[in-house]
Amino acid sequence: MNKFDNALKAEIQRLPKTREPERDLWRGIELSLHSQVSGKADENGLNNEPSGQDKRGTIARLSTKPWLAMAASAMLVSVIWFFSPAFTTDETSGEQPKLAGYALVDALSEQQDDQMTSLLASYDSAPELSENWQAQLKELDDAAGVIKAALKDDPNNRALLKMLKHVYQQQITLIERVHAPKWQQI
């Protein structure tokens, strides 16, 4: 081993074993874990809701391929919406005015409200597959509220923004799912 190798080895030994991040990372992790739990609750709610003889049939319908296709298409619409130019923070987006900081959060929330209002209006007379979907929606709303509160302190936190978008997406998917016409489940 030559002089440099020895010097390098000694420097490696001297490297600190730990290094503390400059910002609090736990809050984002906690929110993500919370949103994972909400997602699971959402799935469980959908599989438990019907009562009586209809229950087995509905579970079977929920697991059919058209159901998955519909969920996938709802996800796709949401993804396209979230990545639409009005919301992109990409510096290359050019002519569109760039939204940054809490203005982006406000714009996202406003768009979400519009989207949900129009969705709920369009499904006004459609039968609901789940009885407790509004409670699930409220739970997701609470999660979004917690994330938005955290974003007030740290409006440019990408992880938090990603989480907020994810929660909003889950709300749209939930509304789509519970109001899907029965023929789409067969």
Place this chain on the structure above:
Amino acid sequence: MERTLAKVTNLTNDDESQHEAAVLLAAKQGDKVAYKTLYHNHVGRVYALCFRLTGDRGLAEDATQEVFIQLWSKLDRFDGQSQFSTWLHSVSANVTVSYLRKQRNWVQRMFNIETSPAMEMPAEADSSQVDLEALVVRLPQRARMVFVLHAIEGYRHEEIAQMLDMAVGTSKAQFHRAKQLLKTWMGCEDE
């Protein structure tokens, strides 16, 4: 006296490992408070690894969060055969490499190594005052990852090749490249 000190140290270590085992068990059972304790106990080491692998503070913070988000659902896989910190280190390295792969500029960063600004960095004036950490993060992406995994974390080139999806020879070449750059920057060229 020495024997007593050793006994006390052993007792302390035993207590610590028992406490860690209890925290780990509770976290495995879904206790978020225990998981937060686990996070606080290990975030420093995980972040240090993420920072060295990514070479960027923001990316390292995101990668650290990703590690602890994924770890929550992976805890069941820890079988206690090795030390938890060793296992967590391995999970962290794998999650960080995957995280970096998902980044938009991964391919660009991995292959555009000749244009790295680090190449223009002047040599250190005094090699006795080397900040190796600062030099490592300035290495080109691929060379840095191989150097960190091999020289600092002790992975074999075969393991690194698998992790980074490259040939074993490439891993060795990148390690050599990293060493050559560090040698220049540390002012040890004239040996």
